[in-house]
Amino acid sequence: DAGVTQSPTHLIKTRGQHVTLRCSPISGHKSVSWYQQVLGQGPQFIFQYYEKEERGRGNFPDRFSARQFPNYSSELNVNALLLGDSALYLCASSPFGRGSYNEQFFGPGTRLTVL
């Protein structure tokens, strides 16, 4: 069975540009969460989507947005890129919207570099 897949693997952008990152959850999973992991730090929660609706948002500016499609895949969009947006962007899928033991399975991430 395929795990969580993300595309692209690597991406280089310049300041001010926008970027779209994509995630396909594990088959049967309806929830997708996005995390940002800066080098040397733990992942930070950005968004959670469940059944195509935003269920939670972390402490990120409005330049960050996301959506979930009917097939439960998801896109993360970042506008007006800043140097500080350089990070590994992780997508995690889980079977349910919330609840203990709603294990989150992470994808390999997209490495974004902003120059």
Add this chain to the structure above:
Amino acid sequence: GESVGLHLPTLSVQEGDNSIINCAYSNSASDYFIWYKQESGKGPQFIIDIRSNMDKRQGQRVTVLLNKTVKHLSLQIAATQPGDSAVYFCAEKRSGGGADGLTFGKGTHLIIQP
């Protein structure tokens, strides 16, 4: 602000020895804790989890201990192997609310020496 943190950034152990990785959390409302392993170039991989109504949970070669009195979490790895080399993160999820967003600590880099 409230956060999950780790006591040691790097832990070096001999192959075959037991490893103990520690984690402190500050939010008493947290009800679910998870340990993840992250190898270079990969996403975090689930190791083991524990609910706040438990104080110990065992898996294959791993044990998680939860001490709610002092808000402390630990991961014990028995008979460490070279493949255990990675960065280990503890993460917490807080009860209530509508989202399952996890709060991660900064991580401990476990180095296995031959």
